[in-house]
Amino acid sequence: MKFSLGFALLIQGSLALALAARQQQITSQEIQEKTSQGLRLLSLSETTAPVWKTEDEKLELLRKHTRFFDVTEVYDPQEALVVENQGGKNLKSLVSYPKPSHQSQVLPLIQTASLSEMQGYLANLTAFNNRYYKATTGQQASTWIRDTVAGIIAQYPTSGASVQLFTHTWVQSSIIATIPGTSATTPITILGGHMDSINLSNPTSGRAPGADDDGSGAVNLLEAFRVLLAGGFKPSTPVEFHWYSGEEGGLLGSQAIAKSYNSKGAKVKAMLQFDMTAYVKPGTKAVAGLMPDYTDSGLTTFVSSLIEAYTKLAWVINDPCGYACSDHASWNKYGYPTALPFESLFNNDNPQIHSSGDTISVAGFNWTHTFEFAKLATAFAYELGA
Numbered sequence: 283m284k285f286s287l288g289f290a291l292l293i294q295g296s297l298a299l300a301l302a303a304r305q306q307q308i309t310s311q312e313i314q315e316k317t318s319q320g321l322r323l324l325s326l327s328e329t330t331a332p333v334w335k336t337e338d339e340k341l342e343l344l345r346k347h348t349r350f351f352d353v354t355e356v357y358d359p360q361e362a363l364v365v366e367n368q369g370g371k372n373l374k375s376l377v378s379y380p381k382p383s384h385q386s387q388v389l390p391l392i393q394t395a396s397l398s399e400m401q402g403y404l405a406n407l408t409a410f411n412n413r414y415y416k417a418t419t420g421q422q423a424s425t426w427i428r429d430t431v432a433g434i435i436a437q438y439p440t441s442g443a444s445v446q447l448f449t450h451t452w453v454q455s456s457i458i459a460t461i462p463g464t465s466a467t468t469p470i471t472i473l474g475g476h477m478d479s480i481n482l483s484n485p486t487s488g489r490a491p492g493a494d495d496d497g498s499g500a501v502n503l504l505e506a507f508r509v510l511l512a513g514g515f516k517p518s519t520p521v522e523f524h525w526y527s528g529e530e531g532g533l534l535g536s537q538a539i540a541k542s543y544n545s546k547g548a549k550v551k552a553m554l555q556f557d558m559t560a561y562v563k564p565g566t567k568a569v570a571g572l573m574p575d576y577t578d579s580g581l582t583t584f585v586s587s588l589i590e591a592y593t594k595l596a597w598v599i600n601d602p603c604g605y606a607c608s609d610h611a612s613w614n615k616y617g618y619p620t621a622l623p624f625e626s627l628f629n630n631d632n633p634q635i636h637s638s639g640d641t642i643s644v645a646g647f648n649w650t651h652t653f654e655f656a657k658l659a660t661a662f663a664y665e666l667g668a
């Protein structure tokens with residue numbers, strides 16, 4: 283009866299594991315106590331339980347390039363295990379995606395994208411001393427994006443589009459702009475990027491223009507949104523544009539939003555993240571690097587076909603970005619299909635990010651490159667929403 287004995291031991295083993303996992307679960311009371319002491323709960327990997335850290339320790343981790351989810355405000359002992367099991371590192375395709383089929387509408391539409399509009403948006407965003415999620419200037423940057431989106435909507439009132447703040451316990455709100463569907467309210471197509479920036483030596487008052495990280499993605503979204511409204515785009519299913527707060531503080535804004543969509547049972551067709559789209563390392567070939575991890579393989583293939591159909595970009599499959607790399611990871615964690623087209627191969631990224639040096643004057647900052655990502659965003663919204 284070796285087999286059954288082994289089987290019994292196996293059952294005992296998994297029971298013990300399940301019990302251990304339960305004991306590791308953190309109660310709401312503990313979260314309240316630790317939070318009131320100023321501690322933050324960080325998830326550092328898929329396989330380890332989250333740990334409590336001070337804000338200073340959290341900053342030290344960021345300086346060491348250690349990525350994490352700050353789950354302090356989204357951790358729910360009831361759902362923790364379920365949620366962890368929904369996402370995952372190498373998701374197979376959750377949904378099947380079509381081939382690009384609206385060339386006759388999308389090609390003329392992307393011709394109307396304007397680099398100078400995008401440059402104007404970025405000049406305004408980088409003018410804030412920083413866009414740190416806990417700083418007044420970070421809050422002002424959020425208000426500026428909301429007002430700019432509202433200004434675009436006011437120019438095209440028949441679009442039916444709307445914009446709202448998604449508020450948090452810190453001062454910088456995330457922003458959600460919606461182009462409603464004409465035939466259904468679901469599933470939603472989401473394009474996202476983060477509005478915040480950080481100066482790692484002095485987050486609160488240090489200079490952090492964040493031109494590439496992630497001013498570039500933020501203005502790709504603004505320009506795609508403008509082009510779609512100006513072109514009279516009326517999707518049949520809703521298309522949303524998200525500007526997330528607090529990505530640099532542990533994917534804070536995107537986790538709060540993905541969690542709220544998950545709790546209300548929202549169906550999401552796809553989530554495409556734009557985080558750094560402007561830098562081409564001097565001497566290297568310009569490519570869009572499609573992230574292979576915490577993304578959906580079918581959606582990634584679809585994005586590669588959009589790049590071929592609608593942009594001048596070359597694309598490659600990137601090296602893995604790793605755990606908690608950008609806001610797409612928040613959507614992946616809650617079980618939604620994501621993709622991330624990055625500015626380059628991961629190792630050739632902009633060395634100036636998270637500092638006062640992340641400006642448009644960096645050698646390698648490439649307007650032509652980032653402009654192509656705005657076209658990609660426009661095509662993505664059109665092809666999936668139409």
Ligand SMILES: *[C@@H]1O[C@H](CO)[C@@H](O)[C@H](O)[C@H]1NC(C)=O
Nearest residue numbers: 399401402403404405406430
């Ligand atoms: C951004 O700033 C410039 C001046 O630096 C201004 O002319 C422009 O209207 C501002 N707004 C937008 C939406 O670009």
Ligand SMILES: *[C@@H]1O[C@H](CO)[C@@H](O)[C@H](O)[C@H]1NC(C)=O
Nearest residue numbers: 481482483484488489637638
């Ligand atoms: C942070 O900001 C200060 C003041 O603006 C600046 O002197 C310093 O170089 C910045 N740190 C980094 C890492 O860029």
Ligand SMILES: *[C@@H]1O[C@H](CO)[C@@H](O)[C@H](O)[C@H]1NC(C)=O
Nearest residue numbers: 562568569594595648650651
């Ligand atoms: C800038 O980006 C474009 C588009 O990817 C590329 O064709 C061009 O070679 C890049 N320029 C430089 C100097 O890398």
Ligand SMILES: [Zn+2]
Nearest residue numbers: 495496557558
């Ligand atoms: Zn970023």
